[in-house]
Amino acid sequence: MNIAIMGHGVVGSGVAEIIHMHGENFAKKTKQESIDIKYILDLRTFPDSPYSDRFTTDFGKIVNDDSVKVVVETMGGLVPAFDYVKSCLEAGKHVVTSNKELVAAKGLELLRIAEEKGVNFLFEASVGGGIPIIRPINQCLSANEIDEIAGILNGTTNFILTKMFKEKMSFNDALKLAQDLGYAERNPAADVEGFDACRKICILASLSFGKHVYPEQVFTQGITQITEYDVEYAAVWGGVIKLIGRAKRMENGQISAMVTPAFIKNGSQLASVDDVFNAILVKGDAIGDVVFYGRGAGKLPTASAVVADVLDCINHMNKKKIFGWDAGYDGYVVDCLETETSFYVRAHAKGLSVSQASAAIENAFGKVRFLKKEGMPCGEIAFVTPVMAEGEINRILSEISEIEIVNKIHITDY
Amino acid sequence: MNIAIMGHGVVGSGVAEIIHMHGENFAKKTKQESIDIKYILDLRTFPDSPYSDRFTTDFGKIVNDDSVKVVVETMGGLVPAFDYVKSCLEAGKHVVTSNKELVAAKGLELLRIAEEKGVNFLFEASVGGGIPIIRPINQCLSANEIDEIAGILNGTTNFILTKMFKEKMSFNDALKLAQDLGYAERNPAADVEGFDACRKICILASLSFGKHVYPEQVFTQGITQITEYDVEYAAVWGGVIKLIGRAKRMENGQISAMVTPAFIKNGSQLASVDDVFNAILVKGDAIGDVVFYGRGAGKLPTASAVVADVLDCINHMNKKKIFGWDAGYDGYVVDCLETETSFYVRAHAKGLSVSQASAAIENAFGKVRFLKKEGMPCGEIAFVTPVMAEGEINRILSEISEIEIVNKIHITDY
Numbered sequence: 001m002n003i004a005i006m007g008h009g010v011v012g013s014g015v016a017e018i019i020h021m022h023g024e025n026f027a028k029k030t031k032q033e034s035i036d037i038k039y040i041l042d043l044r045t046f047p048d049s050p051y052s053d054r055f056t057t058d059f060g061k062i063v064n065d066d067s068v069k070v071v072v073e074t075m076g077g078l079v080p081a082f083d084y085v086k087s088c089l090e091a092g093k094h095v096v097t098s099n100k101e102l103v104a105a106k107g108l109e110l111l112r113i114a115e116e117k118g119v120n121f122l123f124e125a126s127v128g129g130g131i132p133i134i135r136p137i138n139q140c141l142s143a144n145e146i147d148e149i150a151g152i153l154n155g156t157t158n159f160i161l162t163k164m165f166k167e168k169m170s171f172n173d174a175l176k177l178a179q180d181l182g183y184a185e186r187n188p189a190a191d192v193e194g195f196d197a198c199r200k201i202c203i204l205a206s207l208s209f210g211k212h213v214y215p216e217q218v219f220t221q222g223i224t225q226i227t228e229y230d231v232e233y234a235a236v237w238g239g240v241i242k243l244i245g246r247a248k249r250m251e252n253g254q255i256s257a258m259v260t261p262a263f264i265k266n267g268s269q270l271a272s273v274d275d276v277f278n279a280i281l282v283k284g285d286a287i288g289d290v291v292f293y294g295r296g297a298g299k300l301p302t303a304s305a306v307v308a309d310v311l312d313c314i315n316h317m318n319k320k321k322i323f324g325w326d327a328g329y330d331g332y333v334v335d336c337l338e339t340e341t342s343f344y345v346r347a348h349a350k351g352l353s354v355s356q357a358s359a360a361i362e363n364a365f366g367k368v369r370f371l372k373k374e375g376m377p378c379g380e381i382a383f384v385t386p387v388m389a390e391g392e393i394n395r396i397l398s399e400i401s402e403i404e405i406v407n408k409i410h411i412t413d414y
Numbered sequence: 415m416n417i418a419i420m421g422h423g424v425v426g427s428g429v430a431e432i433i434h435m436h437g438e439n440f441a442k443k444t445k446q447e448s449i450d451i452k453y454i455l456d457l458r459t460f461p462d463s464p465y466s467d468r469f470t471t472d473f474g475k476i477v478n479d480d481s482v483k484v485v486v487e488t489m490g491g492l493v494p495a496f497d498y499v500k501s502c503l504e505a506g507k508h509v510v511t512s513n514k515e516l517v518a519a520k521g522l523e524l525l526r527i528a529e530e531k532g533v534n535f536l537f538e539a540s541v542g543g544g545i546p547i548i549r550p551i552n553q554c555l556s557a558n559e560i561d562e563i564a565g566i567l568n569g570t571t572n573f574i575l576t577k578m579f580k581e582k583m584s585f586n587d588a589l590k591l592a593q594d595l596g597y598a599e600r601n602p603a604a605d606v607e608g609f610d611a612c613r614k615i616c617i618l619a620s621l622s623f624g625k626h627v628y629p630e631q632v633f634t635q636g637i638t639q640i641t642e643y644d645v646e647y648a649a650v651w652g653g654v655i656k657l658i659g660r661a662k663r664m665e666n667g668q669i670s671a672m673v674t675p676a677f678i679k680n681g682s683q684l685a686s687v688d689d690v691f692n693a694i695l696v697k698g699d700a701i702g703d704v705v706f707y708g709r710g711a712g713k714l715p716t717a718s719a720v721v722a723d724v725l726d727c728i729n730h731m732n733k734k735k736i737f738g739w740d741a742g743y744d745g746y747v748v749d750c751l752e753t754e755t756s757f758y759v760r761a762h763a764k765g766l767s768v769s770q771a772s773a774a775i776e777n778a779f780g781k782v783r784f785l786k787k788e789g790m791p792c793g794e795i796a797f798v799t800p801v802m803a804e805g806e807i808n809r810i811l812s813e814i815s816e817i818e819i820v821n822k823i824h825i826t827d828y
Binding site: 124289291293 | 432712
């Protein structure tokens, strides 16, 4: 069985490494004579690789070689990954990818081509690194209607928030540490602005609810506005702040989907997920809550998920797995301002006493919970709003002229 | 597509309920015209069931009906479940079971028959109720060598231990509460003596390490000896006590496997698993630690796992899934006395002062960590031994004539 790998970066080189190490065992497991990496597509050369003679810069060699049955795409990005993957599927090759940007933006189109051609297009590694999540949702939970899915989907931001919580670091110090340790890029926007988590919740929502959700449909907010002061108020409230990607089935067939920092109660399975670990909570109608936890990134964890998909393709060489989703429609993902939630709000009393400002807040919202901590700056007020549509909360807040809003963070019931 | 259900108890009736509710959707998912329950085998009748006309007491009807392609076994126990399942497989029918006793005792034999006949024998629901664990280990983690597996596999004992820890209940009071709530049987031995957890770790170890492990090979100790005092010392140590089933690959190809109460560090993903929830930690060479968390029992969670297996059988009607393990050999599972570990020990000084007895303990073991709590009874000593073979610890303890051992509990590094 010949395979090809496109992109010899962190994940792609890990795939080659695992196959080099365990290839014989995998061949036995899948009843093949051998599993051979025939080509590795990369502009660079790697003279020390055991596959140094398989490197090519010519995609045509891969797509035109009928002996290559499974192609691994670990290049990342949309260009040229999308064209290459599309061409491979159209040529009747099975494709496995770890590229979340590709699946979130082009998954529907690629799944349709795979369906037409009777080949598999698998992407377990695109969410949660090596944590099994795509296949469990598709197969193990297939007897469930999934009602909701929520996860800590980005290890870099979780590392930063953990440092802010446990070691009282500022956001900037924690980010710098993450960069020094190689967890964050020099340009950390994809992580800290929530874009990476957004792509992952798109994939999970598409699979769980059966219609494609695109990143631009998902309200996305990162963690750059979170301060150590907010983290302290979260502790007073009884929890922690995590960057959460979540999607929920609404009664009318629509869904809500968003990525935001959020308060999570202590004792919840998501609250204890620290450092670079990820965890995904799935709520099914029969199963109740299930949580999947593990390393959401890293060379070997992610590569091992890619290789598991490759083995699955080999096992399903002539039988298409039943796997995919349909197109959505205008308005399928509701405006986040319509979703009901409660908020933590941190504000300053404008030129009047805290008790006068607090009275104005309760006058506008009804009874709220005020959060008090040691060493609160003069004039600072922190409180938790009732549950109502976010748009309504925003309207009420804008009308309380006695306070100036500093920060506002979702409160979840996970 | 016709199926049959053998046993209309908690799980079997849940399977019928889920298929009744979602059958059309399942048929669409599996590209079938319909999925029909043709027979339900039970000695009782259920006039209110939507399937009341499908009940039979005659197993022959099921095994001899060629239109029945998938048989669900939810009777429990070995007799007559084993004969019935064997006959169904021999008749070329796919079989799905939730029966952990059957898989732990007879899995190897039944998998071999399934292999010969080219049919599937699936049992996702036999471990962890509805938590996806068997298929993730077999498929998603297939690119990993699994080094170790450890889990909270029994919800009843976890509920009891949680009540002892959080509400300072005695074992007997917590057991009575579990019985009153329907979590524990009137005869609670299978749960509290660890037999249920033992069957589950046998199945997980067989699948993870590739050779059948039988319950009688696994050292099994329940929680009946755990007192609220031990739970308090665990808190002083910095953790909790959980009933843990675990299996580990040794360097020479052997494995260790046992079920015991054990100290688990706070902050570990297993420590925060409370009440009737289960969690299973899998350590793979590429992926690192992965944890699967959810409800380990209950009608609909367990039934939903059975139904997912049924759908998988329908999808693999003419293609045997690659799934199973081999026979073990004498000495494959090492004697637990050879495994290296450290222990918490609670003891009484025999007719001499605590400081004299403590000196004798350190004289025998070298430096140990003594645990101190408020209100320690006069003469009580609690300490943590160094890591060494359990047999060696037992030998040393038996030679310290200055103390009388009251309790001894494994300490893990999860």
